[in-house]
Amino acid sequence: MSSQNIETRTRILEATVRILEEHGGRGVRMSDIARESGISRQAVYLHFASRAELLDATTKYRDEVLDLDRRLAPSRAAKGGVERLALYIEFWGNYVPEIYGVAKALLLAQDTDEAAAAAWQGRMLAMRDGCRAAIDALHSDGQLAPGWTPKNAADVLWTMLLVPNWENLTAECGWSTQQYVRCMKTVVERTFVKE
Amino acid sequence: MSSQNIETRTRILEATVRILEEHGGRGVRMSDIARESGISRQAVYLHFASRAELLDATTKYRDEVLDLDRRLAPSRAAKGGVERLALYIEFWGNYVPEIYGVAKALLLAQDTDEAAAAAWQGRMLAMRDGCRAAIDALHSDGQLAPGWTPKNAADVLWTMLLVPNWENLTAECGWSTQQYVRCMKTVVERTFVKE
DNA sequence: TCTAGAGTTTACACTGTGTCAATTGACAAA
DNA sequence: TTTGTCAATTGACACAGTGTAAACTCTAGA
Numbered sequence: 001m002s003s004q005n006i007e008t009r010t011r012i013l014e015a016t017v018r019i020l021e022e023h024g025g026r027g028v029r030m031s032d033i034a035r036e037s038g039i040s041r042q043a044v045y046l047h048f049a050s051r052a053e054l055l056d057a058t059t060k061y062r063d064e065v066l067d068l069d070r071r072l073a074p075s076r077a078a079k080g081g082v083e084r085l086a087l088y089i090e091f092w093g094n095y096v097p098e099i100y101g102v103a104k105a106l107l108l109a110q111d112t113d114e115a116a117a118a119a120w121q122g123r124m125l126a127m128r129d130g131c132r133a134a135i136d137a138l139h140s141d142g143q144l145a146p147g148w149t150p151k152n153a154a155d156v157l158w159t160m161l162l163v164p165n166w167e168n169l170t171a172e173c174g175w176s177t178q179q180y181v182r183c184m185k186t187v188v189e190r191t192f193v194k195e
Numbered sequence: 196m197s198s199q200n201i202e203t204r205t206r207i208l209e210a211t212v213r214i215l216e217e218h219g220g221r222g223v224r225m226s227d228i229a230r231e232s233g234i235s236r237q238a239v240y241l242h243f244a245s246r247a248e249l250l251d252a253t254t255k256y257r258d259e260v261l262d263l264d265r266r267l268a269p270s271r272a273a274k275g276g277v278e279r280l281a282l283y284i285e286f287w288g289n290y291v292p293e294i295y296g297v298a299k300a301l302l303l304a305q306d307t308d309e310a311a312a313a314a315w316q317g318r319m320l321a322m323r324d325g326c327r328a329a330i331d332a333l334h335s336d337g338q339l340a341p342g343w344t345p346k347n348a349a350d351v352l353w354t355m356l357l358v359p360n361w362e363n364l365t366a367e368c369g370w371s372t373q374q375y376v377r378c379m380k381t382v383v384e385r386t387f388v389k390e
Numbered sequence: 391t392c393t394a395g396a397g398t399t400t401a402c403a404c405t406g407t408g409t410c411a412a413t414t415g416a417c418a419a420a
Numbered sequence: 421t422t423t424g425t426c427a428a429t430t431g432a433c434a435c436a437g438t439g440t441a442a443a444c445t446c447t448a449g450a
Contacts, residue, residue: 005396026306029437043397045439108306111221112405112438124367147381155368156378164359172319173350183351186342190385200427224406238428240408307407307436 009047012037013061016054017102025104030054052115055106059123062099071095072130081138082193086185088134089161092127093181096166103163124162131158138192145194153192160184204242207232208256211249212297220299225249247310250301254318257294266290267325276333277388281380283329284356287322288376291361298358319357326353333387340389348387355379 015036019028030051034041048054071094075087096103106123109116132154139150161184169175175183210231214223225246229236243249266289270282291298301318304311327349334345356379364370370378 008396030439031437039396040398041438042399042440046396049439051438111303111306145385152378155364155370156382159360159363159368160355162359162363164357165354168354168357169350173354175350183347187351187382187386190340191382203427225408226406234427235429236407237409237430241427244408246407 005047008037008039008043010061012039012044012047012054013058016058017062020058020105021101023101025101025106025108028105050113050115052109052113052119055102055109055116056119058102059099059106059119062102066095066098068095075130075134078137081134081136081141081143082189084137085134085188085192088130089184089188090181092130092161093166093177093184096163097170097177100163100167104167107163124158127161128154128158131161135192143194145192148192157188157192160188200242203232203234203238205256207234207239207242207249208253211253212257215253215300216296218296220296220301220303223300245308245310247304247308247314250297250304250311251314253297254294254301254314257297261290261293263290270325270329273332276329276331276336276338277384279332280329280383280387283325284379284383285376287325287356288361288372288379291358292365292372295358295362299362302358319353322356323349323353326356330387338389340387343387352383352387355382 012033015038016033019032019036030044031041033054034044037044044054048057071091075084075091078084078087103120103123106116106120110120132150135144135150135154135157138144139153144150144153166180169180169183170177207228210233211228214227214231225239226236228249229239232239239249243252266286270279270286273279273282298315298318301311301315305315327345330339330345330349330352333339334348339345339348361375364375364378365372
C-alpha cells in the first residue's frame with residue numbers, strides 16, 4: 001500500500017525536523033535521522049534520493065505544517081506600505097526561529113552539496129519577492145525615503161533579513177526574538193521610510 | 196635549516212590564498228593546495244596540523260600582507276564619531292573583497308570542523324570590537340540616535356557588516372564594492388546618527 | 391497460494407581528512 | 421669521508437559519511 005509509504009515518509013520528515021531543531025542543524029547525519037525515524041538508514045533512501053532532497057522536502061513540509069500562507073496573510077492585507085513593511089518583518093522574525101534548524105542544515109550543506117545550495121537559494125528568492133513587494137507598497141505610497149530605488153531598497157531589506165543575521169543577534173549577542181523584531185522594525189523604518 | 200622551512204610554509208600560505216580566491220573558497224581540498232604549492236599533500240601536514248589550522252594561519256598571513264593595521268589607522272584617527280563610523284565602514288567594505296576566498300572557506304568549514312568554527316569566531320570578535328569602538332565614539336559625541344544603547348547599536352552594526360551580507364549584495368544582487376560601501380554608510384547613518 | 395511492496399541486513403564504492411613508516415637527498419659538523 | 425639531521429617523498433591505511441546494490445523477510449491483497 002502507498003498509504004504506508006506516505007506515513008513513513010511523513011515520519012521521516014517529522015524526525016528530521018525534530019532532530020535538526022534539537023541540534024541546531026549541525027552535525028546531523030542520515031543515520032541519525034534514520035534512527036530517529038525508527039527505520040534503517042538505507043530505508044530513508046527509498047523515500048528521498050539524497051540528503052539534499054530530504055532537507056529540501058523538510059523545509060517544504062515545515063512551511064505546510066506551520067501554515068506559511070496564513071502567516072503571510074496579515075502583511076499582504078496591510079493597508080499602507082509602512083504597515084506592510086512592519087508586518088512583513090513581524091512575520092519573518094517570528095518564522096525564522098521555527099525553521100532555524102532545518103535552514104541551518106541546508107545552509108551548512110552548501111559546502112559540499114550543489115543541490116542543497118540550489119534548494120536554499122530557491123527559498124531565499126521567494127523571500128526576496130516578499131521584500132520587493134513590501135518595498136513596492138511603500139514606494140507606491142510615495143513613502144520610500146529619497147536616495148533609494150525600489151530595487152536597491154529591496155536588495156538591502158532582503159539582505160538584512162537573512163538568516164545568519166538573526167542567528168548572529170540571537171546566538172552571539174543574546175537577543176530574544178522579540179528584541180530582534182522590534183530592532184529590525186526600527187532600523188528598516190529609519191532607513192527606508194521617508195522623514 | 197629552518198629558513199627553508201619558513202619559505203615552504205610561506206609558499207603554502209601563498210598558494211592557499213591564490214587557490215582559495217580563485218575558487219571563491221568553495222571546494223578546495225588539501226590536495227589542491229599541495230599541488231598549487233608544488234609539494235605533496237602529506238608535506239602540508241608537516242607545516243600545519245590540520246585544514247582548520249592552515250585556514251586560520253592563512254587569514255592571519257593575509258592580514259599581515261594586506262597590512263590590516265595601516266588600513267585601520269584612518270578610522271582610528273578620526274576626529275568625530277560620525278567620521279569614525281564612516282571610515283570604519285570604508286575600511287571594512289574594501290577589506291572584505293580581499294579576504295573573501297579565505298573567509299568563505301573558513302565559514303564553510305564550520306559544518307564539520309570545530310576548530311574552524313572557533314577560528315572564524317575569533318576573527319569576528321575582533322571586528323566586533325571595532326564596531327563597538329566606532330559606536331562608542333559616536334555615543335561620547337552625543338550623536339547616537341535616541342532609542343539605542345551603545346551595546347545594542349554595536350551589535351546591530353556588527354551584524355550588518357557580516358561577510359554573508361556583503362556576499363549577498365555583491366554575488367546575488369550584483370552590487371559593486373563601491374555601491375556596497377556607499378549604501379552601508381547611508382543605512383548606518385540613518386540608523387545610528389542622531390537627527 | 392502467489393505476488394508486490396516496504397523494509398531489513400550486509401557489503402561495498404567513493405571522497406576527503408589525517409596518520410604512519412620507510413626512503414631519498416641535501417647540507418653541516420666531526 | 422662519515423655521520424646525523426631535517427625536509428620532503430611515496431605508499432599504505434584508518435576513519436567518517438554518503439550513496440548504491442543484492443539478497444532476504446514480512447505483510448497484505450488478488
